[in-house]
């Protein structure tokens with residue numbers, strides 16, 4: 539069964555805790571229902587953990603499928619099958635329990651497998667592409683399901699063929715690496731501690747890194763050198779421990795976030811002649827000023 543909601547208030551489903559009402563939301567609870575919805579051609583976007591998105595604070599004229607109920611998984615020796623809505627931290631623990639390495643980096647952030655494959659999520663010297671084997675994806679253009687190998691995914695930093703061809707990830711297979719479980723748990727504990735010390739907890743709204751790293755550098759390092767920590771626009775503030783995070787400190791709107799991003803972008807451009815580009819994805823119709831600033835940063 540698919541739950542459908544019209545005029546759906548999206549704010550609390552996002553890690554940023556920002557967003558207005560979306561025209562129509564669908565929550566399929568089986569892969570078969572998900573495929574039916576995709577084939578109907580009615581929906582504009584598919585979202586998983588909503589941890590890399592900034593929704594407009596105004597009404598959003600979009601129909602969106604949310605995959606959060608598609609979270610089945612199974613293991614066949616070191617091969618993992620996982621549906622697109624399953625969350626990284628939960629699956630990384632399941633892998634650790636089976637002495638399988640490859641997902642120690644997923645312990646600290648709330649992405650779904652569909653979103654993480656789409657964005658080629660990475661951290662702590664591991665990435666989704668490392669152990670990726672194949673994915674079943676929906677090809678919107680031809681209204682068919684195809685299977686993509688690792689080579690066909692064209693993975694690169696925060697990118698994959700999923701973004702470029704507008705494919706939808708249905709489910710994925712990974713080849714994980716047998717490893718001593720003590721070693722896996724030790725790496726996971728280290729990763730959690732790293733995040734605890736340097737990154738905001740999800741109790742304050744945020745969407746992870748705001749800008750992509752420029753080649754051979756770190757957006758956080760450049761923003762820090764530009765004294766961006768604790769800078770504010772409306773209810774949005776730059777995190778005081780890591781300048782590539784924006785916190786929704788006090789009912790921030792999408793305009794507050796974009797204005798603050800533009801301030802960050804401008805400072806780095808002026809000081810280092812380096813242009814930062816957003817990692818987060820904007821959803822909805824931008825207000826005139828939002829549109830102007832967003833365009834300059836892309």
Ligand SMILES: Cc1cc2nc3c(=O)[nH]c(=O)nc-3n(C[C@H](O)[C@H](O)[C@H](O)COP(=O)(O)OP(=O)(O)OC[C@H]3O[C@@H](n4cnc5c(N)ncnc54)[C@H](O)[C@@H]3O)c2cc1C
Pocket residue numbers: 553583584585586587588589590591605622646647648649650651652653654655656657658659660661700705706707708737738739740744745746747819
């Ligand atoms: C506190 C915090 C820490 C973070 N740390 C990291 C980090 O270390 N490394 C990192 O890489 N990211 C990090 N992120 C960002 C985010 O978690 C990742 O980008 C993740 O890959 C997004 O997954 P999601 O399911 O939330 O995607 P969503 O935000 O739901 O969507 C992101 C994009 O993926 C697309 N998408 C989602 N599901 C599918 C699907 N089934 N098929 C096709 N496209 C789909 C959406 O259309 C959208 O374009 C962090 C975020 C937070 C909040």
